[in-house]
Amino acid sequence: MxxxxxxxxxxxxxxxxxxxxxxxxxxxxxxxxxxxxxxxSGLVYPQIWEDPEVDMIAMELSDQHSIVTIGSGGCNMLAYLSRSPKKIDVVDLNPHHVALNRLKLAAFRHLPGHGDVVRHFGMDGIRTNSKSYDAFIAPNLDAATRAYWDKRSIAGRRRIEVFDRNIYKTGLLGRFIGAGHLIARLHGIDLTQMAEAKSLREQRQFFDARIAPLFDRPLIRWITSRKSSLFGLGIPPQQYDELASLASDGSIAPVLRQRLEKLACHFPLRDNYFAWQAFARRYPKPEEGTLPTYLKAENYRAIRDNAERVTVHHASFTELLAQKAAGSVDRYVLLDAQDWMNDEQLNDVWSEITRTAAPGARVIFRTAAEKSVLDGRLSPALLDQWSYLEERSSELNLEDRSAIYGGFHIYVKKA
Structure with a gap:
């Protein structure tokens, strides 16, 4: 069904x-x-996999800025609110992501306190979350979003009840991570044991001894040589081709090994909630590590107070920008969406970005491969109006804790 x-x-x-x-x-x-x-076409990302701390540094985000961003799981949009921007327009082509973004905004505005928000989005196995939704969130949702979360499955469960369990084990990405754990177990490896590491040295030891050898196993090399194997990461065929261009034998297993090594070994586990989701399939408890930016106590008040500054649209980036006035947007966040685009789509979106860009506007995005997707594809008439901060982009790419992308890129509108 x-x-x-x-x-x-x-x-x-x-x-x-x-x-x-x-x-x-x-x-x-x-x-x-x-x-x-x-x-x-279903829920893909219960959690967004781009580091919001890197985003905000790259954007030099302030309270004067108007932002247009792709929504995905909604975590980064909420993190940006901690800097009190003037306005955020969130776009997404996936209606499941639209509903999740609107739910998170309503939760910040209407749940009684920070602890309630953390229980809803930062903890698993909280059986009362759906009751909190009924009491505080549902009455304040638009009709379409409420109907989405109230919809029942063939088993009779409402969608919102996923928050009584663990939403991060659901969605396309959650199921993909679960499949990865299963394959590792078939090879005798329990990936959840990474959460027991107490230092970068122990993280490195676990990766080198237990995880790295998996990428030489015939089954894993066979699986990763097929485009469909990475659809669970939300990686479309075009993006797979970008990754495959980095490999020499048709399998992207070496590329995935390198990315997973960065996730596992380059940042202390207690400071990297992306690694917790990958290896433990949950967020850390207070004594284990820190929560995502949007769930930290010090950011709660600003996010709650600024939540009304966000509008969530079921639309494409180009479609929304076409409705904007010239020079009206300061910051653009494209995630990895351009890896999906053909040359016509790429030039269309940058035509609208360039038209709507305020003086000094910044665009940030990520790519599966290392190089910028604009090279050799974007019209020189458009590209010449932007400066590429190549060195700063490379520096911040090294700091991105999610570790799954090859490149991070910053473009600034020329005066």
């Missing part, structure tokens, strides 16, 4: 189809695009 619902959702979501489908249905590339589209 869920598969049928997802297929129907993809067929009806013309915005997603327009963004993703670039080849004929009966071609090999077209089949991959449509398979990814079916998977992507």
């Amino acid at each position: 869920a598969d049928i619902a997802q297929e129907a959702g993809f067929r009806k979501n013309q915005k997603l189809k327009d963004a993703l489908l670039q080849h004929k249905a009966l071609s090999r590339q077209g089949f991959s695009e449509r398979l990814f589209g079916l998977l992507f």
Whole structure:
């Protein structure tokens, strides 16, 4: 039933189809695009996998700025509110992400306190979360978002009840991480043991001894040589091709090993909630480490007070910007969306970015490969209006705790 619902959702979501489908249905590339589209039509990211601390440093974010960002799981949008920006427009082509973003905003505005927000989004196994939703959040949601979270599955459970369990084990990404744990267990490795490491040295030892050898196993090399193997990470066929361009033998296992090594070994575990989600499938407890930026106590008041400054749109980046006045946007966050785009789509979105950019505007984005996707693809007439902060981009890429991208990029509008 869920598969049928997802297929129907993809067929009806013309915005997603327009963004993703670039080849004929009966071609090999077209089949991959449509398979990814079916998977992507459900909830994909219960947590966003771009580091908001890096984002805010790169944007030099202040209370004077108007932001347009892709929503994904909503964590970063909320983190930006801690800097009290003037306005945030959130866009997403996935209606599940739209509903999650609106739910998180309503939770900050209407749950009684910080502890309630943390219980709802930062802890697992809290059986009363759906009751808190009923009492405080649901009455303050728009009709469509409330209907989404109140909808029942074939088993009779409401969607909101996922927060009584562990939302981070759900969605396309959550299931992908779960599959990774299962494959590791089939090879005798319990990835949750990484959470027992007390230092960077112990993290390195666990990675080198237990995790790294997995990438030489024939099963894993076979799996990772297929595009569909990474659809669970939300990586579309085009993005897989970018990763494969870094490999020499058709398998991207060495690339994935390198990215996982950064996640496991380059940052103290207690400071990296991305690693906790990957290895422990939850966030750390207070004695174990720190929560995401948007769930930290010191940011709660600013996020709650500023939540009304956010508007969430079921729209593409280009579509929303076309409705904006010239020179009206200060900061743009594209996540990795450009890895999906063909040259026409890329030039369309940058035409609108350039038109709507205020003086000194900044654009940040990530790429699967190391190089910027704009090189050799964006019209010189557009590209010449922007300065690429290559050195600063490289510096901040090293600080990105999620570790799954090859490149981080900052562009600044020329005067």
